[in-house]
Amino acid sequence: MLAPDVCSAVGEELSRAVGAENISDDAAQLQSCSFDYSVVTGTCPDFIAYPHNKAEVREIVRIANEHHVALVPVSSGPPRFHGDTLPSRGGIVVDFSRMRRILKLDAVSRCAMIEPGVTYGDLVPALEREGMRLNAPLAPRANKSVLTSCLEREATLIPKYQYDYMDPLLTVEVIYGSGEEFRTGSASGPGSPETLKADKVNPWGPGAIDYYRLLSAAQGSMGIVTWAVVRTEVLPTVRKLYFIPLENPQQMCAPLDALLRKRVVDECLALDNTNLATLLAEDPSRDFAALKAALPPWTVLACVAGYQRRPAERVAIQEKYLTDICRDLGLRAQTTLPGAGGLEEEVLRLVSGPWNKEPYWKLRRSDRCHEIFFLAPLSKAGYFVELMRELVAQSRCPELDYGAYVQPLVQGRGAHCSFLLPCDSASESEAEAVRGLFLSASQALAKKGAFFSRPYGPWADLAYRDYSDGAAMLKTLKQIFDPNGILNPGKLCF
């Protein structure tokens, strides 16, 4: 909490900067910013500010520097899971929900320019109207900010559209912690954003530094991004979803790898029956168990698509590759969902846009959950799934019905592995056991080579404990971009 005199000075300056109606010091609202579903302990901010434009953001950053007040940028609505938006020492939560304009949709150069408050719920339908789509994560919540999802390098569903882990983020405008403004890649210039004619789709540079990478997975600790250009794709005119049932997770690598080498499929991922049933159950309290029992232990979902030209021919060629690959591997690719025929359309919807129901799918079976996610080579995903099974079996909650899924990334050269641990807050001992499992399993997985590339909360220690030279470099950069350390202090190695 700020000292009373600082607090009132900051409050006054903030209301001058953004208007009194755009700041809040309402106790209940402040309180709601201090906790989420993670294991991180937060503090109450002193204010929430709702900027509408860049000039206001710049003013907020100036005020924060002047008074040495922490700023925590928040762009998505709740529920939140990672602790990244919890203030560690009060300050100002900068809430971007009122900076929510889609600035440009460009079907020729296939990109969208968006403000931080634009959500998947906003952007996906807007793109569809223009014949475009987004390479998005699996069923993101509708109020999730597209900009921060991209900036945080969240795993997306179409590996063939990912050339490295930064996709689909292209360029950004940022106000660094120092208060200075910068634009990355081909948005950098020459000239101002108004006079620059470039479409701002070249992410690299300017010059010999990839500035956008330095901002990525930074949890808002390097700069505040005021707009981003993200890559969009042609909306398919024909799509066909295939299901490949698997007996065990070790089988997933071969078909996914073979398909992605050939760039055959669009959306693809492997889910265990717990997660698939969680996503598909009409009412989980009623039909989750039966659905889970009916589904194969693991299912690969793989979508083939045709675009604007000769789509049926394209799909036919891709289907042939897909069925041939599966046959050669002794697997079956089918268009009906094994064990739950009739739900195919629902699955297609799930991989095509945000989650629109309440509660968010990760909270469908319990009122809390912890998620362990990391990167690994696709070939090791099966190993980590097995390892997690052993870790759960040895834990204090061996019967926990956790869910797993694996999303191939970057042309299939890597994979996002996720384990969703449900936990009911009604039982304190259960909640404690699951929390313990979350922490100990994260450690054990990291020890075996799981890469916590986005080290939220306690994972920061796993990532930086034995990486002091890298952490020192990050601190040097932090000193350059945010010399007073006002941006989201206490996160990562800062």
Added chain:
Amino acid sequence: MSLPKQIYAELEQIVGAEYISDREYILAGLRHAMPSSPVKPLSPAAVLLPGTAEEVQQIVRVCNRHGLKFIPTVSSLIGFAYPTALNTIILQLKRMNRIVEINRTDRYAVIEPGVRHGQLRTELMKAGLSYPVAAVGPGGSVLVNFACSSGDNHNQHGASRTNRYILGVEWVLPSGEMVRLGSLANDAGWFCADGPGPSLRGLVKGYAGPFGGFGVITRIAIGLDEWRGPAELPTEGRSPDYKLRLSPDRHKVFIFKFPTLDRLRDAMIEIGKAEIGQAVLKYFNATAALLATQSANDFWELWESGLFQRELSRPLYVYLATHSAEETAYEEAVLREIVAETGGEEVDPAIRAIYENNMDFFILVGFLQRVLRLGGAWAPAKLSADSVHHMFEIGKAIPEFLEEFAAKRLIVDAPDNFQIISMEYGHLAHIELLFLWDRSMPAWGEIPMQVMARSHETEIRHGHHGSMPPRSMPMLGTLGPLYSNCHIWSEKIREAFGTGR
């Protein structure tokens, strides 16, 4: 100028007497900068050939102790590989040429700086794998192209620029410390470049690399794609008269010409949206003529015939590489549909035959050094990337500044000698304008500077992102403010981490 004895001895101790020299006749060979550069080359103080990353670290520390500068280099094909200050030593990395690992399952290769395209591509084809090779040719270093210099290549339509393919990185900082980036940082293997947290990979390379101005990269992993050709390239004849043709069932080359740049642009955009093709580019026409001929006389004969100006001023080169005859037929049908809609026509069959007979143009670019042959010099004026649409806007404005130089006969009259290469299925494209001039002209060293300055002026006037901010500090000082003050940020970073050069 050679090194003081005691420093020489310190360095000798690190690499051994065999791998260090300051003999005049050795250094003389390292004084030859590019013929295109009017700058009188300075001599390095010594040349060292380290064999390991540890040796590189030790050398860098000795350099820091004694205030020496160092330049890492492999094939030294570009000017940046040569000293620009006294007391500079050359770290010639050609001994560090191990292919450390080819991981067929996870599709990556771990390499040292001395590994050349010719060496790695050959090994990878046997494993059914490949990567996009820059047009520098088989002798260029793979690591340097991916992590330290540029990275554009003919195949980036169905793939990307090589900077996209960097995975784990092992880097000797200007301080001599060794840092590992990406998944390697946490002992999780080589597969990922970014993280943990904010990606330090951003310091290794942006649009271009730091060209040896920011420590030494001693190992990288690069991502690999599937190779759609045979395990060995089938050549007929002998260099330079060889042919390299791949099965037309799966590999096909087309060259179309278009009445306007707008039509050509529209075709490129549509091909991208249809996600067909491996290479899709508007290629240089004078460079194409240089590649198509075996001597300077042959070139002038061809150029003066006007054939390449007529047929290749607005060409679209398309190389299809697929997995089956059926897929090739599908891609060809889509391609022909697009070309018909946009008003393209096939070029003279003799020109198409050049590329059908030498498909290595799309694979290894075996004879690119022919572009250096004219005896004059060449330089790029434009070098950048953004959307296909924007690149063509830049292309259309080229005559605005180039014609006056051709009219004064300061450069070869080749206003269409620029390439626009589609990348990542037309999501973006790269532009490069090459101009050629005669070194026997008086004050020839001024010509490239003048052309580049006029090119910049045109870009600024139009708001065109036609060249990434240049590296030279005087130019950066003027242009940096127009590019988001990037010169200030890069300088702050350099100051914080040191440079080495």
